[in-house]
Amino acid sequence: MFRLLKGFGVTLKFFGSKKFTILYPDEKVEMPERFRGIHRFFPDKCIVCNMCVNACPTDVITLTGKPHPDNPKKKVIDTYNIDFQGCILCDFCTEVCPTAAIVMTARYDNLSSYDRANHFKDIDWLSSNEVYGNYTIEEEVDEDEAGEEK
Ligand code: SF4
Numbered sequence: 268m269f270r271l272l273k274g275f276g277v278t279l280k281f282f283g284s285k286k287f288t289i290l291y292p293d294e295k296v297e298m299p300e301r302f303r304g305i306h307r308f309f310p311d312k313c314i315v316c317n318m319c320v321n322a323c324p325t326d327v328i329t330l331t332g333k334p335h336p337d338n339p340k341k342k343v344i345d346t347y348n349i350d351f352q353g354c355i356l357c358d359f360c361t362e363v364c365p366t367a368a369i370v371m372t373a374r375y376d377n378l379s380s381y382d383r384a385n386h387f388k389d390i391d392w393l394s395s396n397e398v399y400g401n402y403t404i405e406e407e408v409d410e411d412e413a414g415e416e417k
């Protein structure tokens with residue numbers, strides 16, 4: 268009986284306190300600023316240097332380039348893929364990228380699937396990856412541009 272009352276006591280103690288649960292997926296948890304979430308790719312920034320491919324410890328990035336229309340000595344990105352079956356969200360690819368063409372976002376879900384093929388994300392998916400959390404791509408880009416101007 269004492270244990271029962273003790274249990275009710277604990278329940279009553281937390282009855283009016285702030286809730287820690289959220290109504291996922293309608294509500295999202297705000298992730299920390301440096302959270303390593305699912306990537307976003309900016310094709311216009313990519314210089315096809317292959318550094319992200321070489322840095323990836325699980326070999327899940329594949330890309331191809333094509334000659335720049337105005338300068339045949341340069342390349343522009345043609346295809347860019349990440350196979351999220353093997354990605355460990357380690358951040359190596361984004362750390363080595365010299366132009367911030369590949370960045371990590373606050374996105375942490377919507378990758379689960381019964382079909383393995385759905386984990387293979389191409390340039391169109393990666394460059395339109397929406398971001399939610401405590402910042403947006405626009406804010407991040409603004410910060411990058413501000414940093415470049417300094
Ligand atoms: S986060 Fe790591 S594992 Fe994932 S693509 Fe980048 S380098 Fe590869």
Ligand code: SF4
Pocket residue numbers: 312313314315316317318319320330363364365366367368369
């Ligand atoms: S995403 Fe960055 S590191 Fe990868 S090829 Fe493009 S510019 Fe180079």
